[in-house]
Amino acid sequence: MHQPDHLKSAGLKSTLPRLKVLDLFENSKERHLSAEDVYKQLLSSGEDVGLATVYRVLTQFEQAGLLVRHHFEGGKSVFELNKGEHHDHIVCLQCGHVEEFFDTAIEARQENVATTLGFTIRDHSLHIYGDCTKKDCPHKP
Amino acid sequence: MHQPDHLKSAGLKSTLPRLKVLDLFENSKERHLSAEDVYKQLLSSGEDVGLATVYRVLTQFEQAGLLVRHHFEGGKSVFELNKGEHHDHIVCLQCGHVEEFFDTAIEARQENVATTLGFTIRDHSLHIYGDCTKKDCPHKP
DNA sequence: TATACAAATGATAATCGTTCTTATTTGCAT
DNA sequence: ATGCAAATAAGAACGATTATCATTTGTATA
Ligand SMILES: [Mn+2]
Ligand SMILES: [Mn+2]
Ligand SMILES: [Zn+2]
Ligand SMILES: [Zn+2]
Numbered sequence: 001m002h003q004p005d006h007l008k009s010a011g012l013k014s015t016l017p018r019l020k021v022l023d024l025f026e027n028s029k030e031r032h033l034s035a036e037d038v039y040k041q042l043l044s045s046g047e048d049v050g051l052a053t054v055y056r057v058l059t060q061f062e063q064a065g066l067l068v069r070h071h072f073e074g075g076k077s078v079f080e081l082n083k084g085e086h087h088d089h090i091v092c093l094q095c096g097h098v099e100e101f102f103d104t105a106i107e108a109r110q111e112n113v114a115t116t117l118g119f120t121i122r123d124h125s126l127h128i129y130g131d132c133t134k135k136d137c138p139h140k141p
Numbered sequence: 142m143h144q145p146d147h148l149k150s151a152g153l154k155s156t157l158p159r160l161k162v163l164d165l166f167e168n169s170k171e172r173h174l175s176a177e178d179v180y181k182q183l184l185s186s187g188e189d190v191g192l193a194t195v196y197r198v199l200t201q202f203e204q205a206g207l208l209v210r211h212h213f214e215g216g217k218s219v220f221e222l223n224k225g226e227h228h229d230h231i232v233c234l235q236c237g238h239v240e241e242f243f244d245t246a247i248e249a250r251q252e253n254v255a256t257t258l259g260f261t262i263r264d265h266s267l268h269i270y271g272d273c274t275k276k277d278c279p280h281k282p
Numbered sequence: 283t284a285t286a287c288a289a290a291t292g293a294t295a296a297t298c299g300t301t302c303t304t305a306t307t308t309g310c311a312t
Numbered sequence: 313a314t315g316c317a318a319a320t321a322a323g324a325a326c327g328a329t330t331a332t333c334a335t336t337t338g339t340a341t342a
């Protein structure tokens with residue numbers, strides 16, 4: 001199980017549900033998880049945590065900087081461990097597979113655009129949607 | 142009122158609710174409208190259209206290429222008249238002011254990224270958030 | 283170690299944006 | 313004018329998320 005230090009230093013009591021959620025993100029195969037993903041994975045691991053608690057804890061972890069929340073298409077929020085370094089996402093519309101990328105040129109041009117339009121950037125989100133080429137992806141070309 | 146030609150050529154019967162919605166987008170002060178924006182503005186203009194119809198019509202207009210849908214943060218879909226040319230958005234976090242932009246370099250680099258990662262782009266969304274420099278903006282620097 | 287109490291949990295109700303269902307109305311071709 | 317498929321309106325249903333609140337838990341203190 002995970003060391004409770006991360007929680008303590010975030011000002012959060014180290015409770016069982018919190019430790020389980022954090023543990024899941026650190027050991028899960030999938031890096032990007034929705035609230036229901038977390039809930040179901042915990043259930044199927046025999047851990048019983050309330051769905052409301054999952055939502056509550058995810059939001060707390062986001063505010064504490066432990067997780068980052070993304071608003072992909074599909075309506076549901078998706079979370080990932082905060083690596084500290086920004087990146088953007090490309091998502092497969094067929095199978096939901098997510099790849100991460102960082103493009104210096106894009107980042108630089110964004111600054112350029114903002115300056116031209118008289119804005120100071122505080123944040124941005126770039127989501128590319130398409131079809132991936134994984135073998136197990138139900139892609140129809 | 143608007144000419145029904147746009148609807149006809151989109152394969153849609155030119156009904157009263159459809160004409161009203163289209164008219165609203167073409168004469169509204171705000172360019173980006175949510176379903177509820179449309180619904181409320183029609184109500185306050187004395188026009189009575191069902192909310193379900195608004196949702197149906199917006200989706201049909203999107204499919205017909207008359208409107209473009211955006212998934213901004215905040216959970217609700219926002220629509221705007223399709224100008225035919227793609228653009229992205231920069232939004233002021235202080236006053237909500239929205240500017241549109243198109244950057245050829247960014248678009249090109251996105252293709253590059255997708256190719257590198259084995260994706261075929263179908264769509265993308267780029268939202269920059271920041272502080273604008275309008276006189277009436279409550280900016281705190 | 284036992285106690286005390288604020289903080290956290292979990293079950294469920296409520297909310298929000300959106301879609302579905304269905305009886306009624308409408309546009310439009312004859 | 314008539315007929316009928318297509319469209320509408322009202323409300324139920326839905327999926328994701330948040331709020332409520334009685335019960336439990338972590339932890340500080342004695
Ligand atoms: Mn990521
Ligand atoms: Mn726009
Ligand atoms: Zn795929
Ligand atoms: Zn502003």
